Amino acid sequence: MVCLTILTLIFVFLLISPSHGRDFLVGGTHNSWALPLPSQDSLNRWAQNQRFTIGDSLLWKYDKKSESVLEVKEENYGSCNISDPVVSYNDGDTKVDLNRSGPFYFISGSEGHCQKGLKMSVVVLSTRHGGGRISSPAPAPAPSPPDSQDEAAPAPAPHSGGVGGRLGGGGVGELVWVLLWIAVAFVM
Numbered sequence: 001m002v003c004l005t006i007l008t009l010i011f012v013f014l015l016i017s018p019s020h021g022r023d024f025l026v027g028g029t030h031n032s033w034a035l036p037l038p039s040q041d042s043l044n045r046w047a048q049n050q051r052f053t054i055g056d057s058l059l060w061k062y063d064k065k066s067e068s069v070l071e072v073k074e075e076n077y078g079s080c081n082i083s084d085p086v087v088s089y090n091d092g093d094t095k096v097d098l099n100r101s102g103p104f105y106f107i108s109g110s111e112g113h114c115q116k117g118l119k120m121s122v123v124v125l126s127t128r129h130g131g132g133r134i135s136s137p138a139p140a141p142a143p144s145p146p147d148s149q150d151e152a153a154p155a156p157a158p159h160s161g162g163v164g165g166r167l168g169g170g171g172v173g174e175l176v177w178v179l180l181w182i183a184v185a186f187v188m
Ligand SMILES: *[C@@H]1O[C@H](CO)[C@@H](O)[C@H](O)[C@H]1NC(C)=O
Pocket: 076, 079, 081, 082, 083, 084
């Protein structure tokens, strides 16, 4: 009984405990934010292979004598306009907290570098566990309720973008769970 209580407490604690964010080194290596690039879209291709969620951070390592990082609005991203950044960094070792969901846009602040491909946009998802912790059977649109008394499934304000795959961190998290449970069961 005591064991069970402890188990439950651990379970609840782990459910509640905030998952801390991960740091992503932009481009995967230290010299990625520099010209020449391996290809015009290499940074965005790197970004598209990652899965960013709120609380993660982007890290840039670059030569601050020749480069900088500007966070810009979408319209200035498209046109490589460096004149009015949202935030500008030039310390050579930049960390940006992805503290909201949605797109972020970054370009080089050096004249002409953005045009040569030194730019990157990332999309941040709202949750890591893609869809929520409790509802595994996502309420599919009920096919045909024949005189059912479904208490009108309260649609919980769907975060756009949070519906991503369950394979990322979530899959690993679940594996850890199972292992933890087995371990604790052994102890009992
Ligand atoms: C760049 O952006 C600024 C401010 O948003 C704007 O005033 C300017 O006209 C833009 N320049 C170009 C070349 O689009």
